[in-house]
Amino acid sequence: MKCPFCHNDDTQVIDTRVSEEGNVIRRRRRCADCDKRFTTYERIELVMPVIVKKNGSRTEYETAKLRASLMLALRKRPVSAEAVETAIQRIEEKLLSSGEREVMSGHLGELVMRELKRLDKIAYIRFASVYKSFEDVSEFAEAIQEVRKS
Template sequence: MKCPFCHHEDTQVIDTRVSEEGDSIRRRRRCAHCDKRFTTYERIELAMPVIVKKNGSRTEFDPTKLRASFMLALRKRPVSAEAVDAAIHRIEEKLRSSGEREVISGHVGELVMRELKRMDKIAYIRFASVYKSFEDIAEFEDAIAEVGHDRKSVAK
């Protein structure tokens, strides 16, 4: 590990500790050349899968696009920013833990719909109408009936 002060390549680890969460390792180091000390952190890095769009093009996963979709569907709805953050985190975890290197965009859309359905039924209908390209009132009615059916089965 290079020293951040003198850029010498010979540094020595003088202390190693696991973080309280257990997800990283903190190392105190000392430069053999300038004798200055510094800290490094070792963390697991799991790459997000590449998103394959309907037209076949590939793009990096972008959580800001995911957030924008949520915010558009949830516009003027009583859902907290923390709930949106938690939903985005769950989607990211599902994608990361899938182990897939590529995921079709439709799968991400389905994950968003599942989260919206749990959070806010109106936002779910809004998102579904755009995502599934509703053509007429009957498709809205079907989606509303589906949400109503889910609500009745939860009440039982």
């Protein structure tokens, strides 16, 4: 690590501490040349996969879009914000653990449906009706039967 004061390459770590959450490491360093001290932080950098839409276009994954979709389906439903955040974390963990650089939007939609089914059956039906483009009442009835079975 270069010294920010004299740009010398020779710096020494004199203290290391892990944050309370365990996701950041704070290091105090000392420059061997000018003897000045400075702090560096080490964080995990996670790169979410790119989302490939049905038409073949690609877009960056956005947590805000996922949250908005979930909140729309869960509108006026008795589901806590904490439960929604936990669902978002599970979806993101599955995307990251897949190791893929690109994920089809259909796969993301299936992950969302799985989480909604776990959170609230009505929200699941709402989301499924738009996601699967229900065109008549029989498709709603099939989705309801599927929810009743599980």
